[in-house]
Amino acid sequence: MKIRTSTRIAMRDSPAFSERWLQEYIEADPSVLGLGDLRVIERERRMPGGGRLDLLLIDPDSGVRYEVELQTGATDGDHIIRTLEYWDLERRRYPHAEHVAVIVAEQVTGRFFNVIGLFNRHIPIIAVQMEAYDLGDDDVLLTFATVLDHVAASPDDIEAAAAPVFNRQYWDEQTAPEIMDVVDGLFELLREIDETVTPKYNKWYIGVRTGRSVTNYVAFHPKQQWVRTELRLPEEAVDDAALEAAGIERLPYRKGWHRLNVNPGNTDEAEALLRDLFAAARQRYEDSWGLSWGSPSA
Template sequence: MIEFERAETLSLKSHPEIIEKWVQDLIADDPSILGLGDLELRQKERIQPRAGRLDLLLQDPVTKRRYEVELQLGATDETHIIRTIEYWDIERKRYPQYDHCAVLIAEDITSRFLSVISLFNGSIPLVAIQLRALRVAGKLTLVFTKVFDELTRGLVDEDEEAEASPADRAYWETKASKSTLTGVDDLMKIVKSFNENLEPKYNKYYIGIGKDGSPFNFVSFRPKKSSITLEIKLPQSDDIDENIEQAGLVQLVYNAQWGLYQLRLTLVDVKSKKDVLSELMRLAYERRSQL
């Protein structure tokens, strides 16, 4: 029998014992609770020249992307937003070799401040996370919910078409190999099972997907001499990461800037791991079809 326990919502701002540092330390011990991926702590209370201290500096161990995190108990306000952006700006100028993202965390992020934050989206990679404190069965738990995500900085399909130099199959047979192109053909059979109107679109740097004469790139292929790099446009999630790992697929990296998974496939992978590849591409197709 499933038992239900009612949760009580608490205000950390008005809590007599909890202070901001307690939450800060909790995140520092396990940054994954923010839901931004398997991040690592670089530094707490990082001194900013003539600008105070950054609450948390986190980093993705694979992509090396850095997250400048500012935490505030209670409701966010103008100074919180300004401080978050200021610290992000300082860090990106000090360490331009890294990709940087500003992260604002507060218990209450009103629609008014979401509107203000949206003004920066597209020019500043900014994520807003709402923090909720709950008491369940006498124990305190924290829930972090992303209420505003950064704009994915990738080319839209029309720009991809404009930027891509046209090529043909013969070009790729020279650049890659006939055998890896056969692997691409097998992957395209899966793609066409979603929609018969989808066709390979040969470009100089990748093989994309076309639909009715226009780009429809929910996946793309970069065949090489003995392998294929498969790029799948999906938001990163623990479930997808687990499926990829359990299938034994080689994940090169998750490209957060372009919002896609990059998998290195052998011809054996294409045939023996068809089911999981089909499922991943299907999810990407359904997501692209909803745009």
């Protein structure tokens, strides 16, 4: 084993490490950020009102968009504000996508953590600290480490903050009729389990109301070609082979939620599987909260 010594490089003071160079380096391989197998939508994206977003990345599996700002040196107020501003602009332009703000800097300061703390976790933001080391012989090691990861709120968290101004008409105007037909079919399956279930329309997703209570053991995100269906179940509770046999696409498991893409034209096999999964998610939700809604109606 050969051990090599290294010297830390102050990237901000080195002409070799400009922000444009960093853009091109990350654009060539976004996985270096350690945020997953992301794809580049655009570099130096023009923003309304002026300014350019360094990188706009997307997770091709989940559709989550990452608004990335780069900075050599320590995080400063301008870059922090710009990161949040560009995240908010993109979130407003594409409201049906999930967005995460990302700041990449040579040093993430205590002031940055203080500023982000003021938002009380209401903004999904990731901070990545990068470091460069001179290994000699013109070799340089560049590392990226996540030092802050505030994930997006869960459907229950969003429910608490959502204003009750979104309704069926809102979703009909935003979504193709055949996709809303899929949503209607999914609620029919839910009503086979409990006839009191009704949709709870929100800006970002369609939740579930049982009687007078919001019970988000399942949530629906209508997209252009399918309905992303999220179920709160343990990872091992869903059989990949059964999903494949039913023609249902499964996205990566994420923080307690199974995510499935349900397309128009479900087969009987798919409907039976979804009904069973809905029933399991409902039962687990009931057990978790010590609730009792009576026996299923069907």
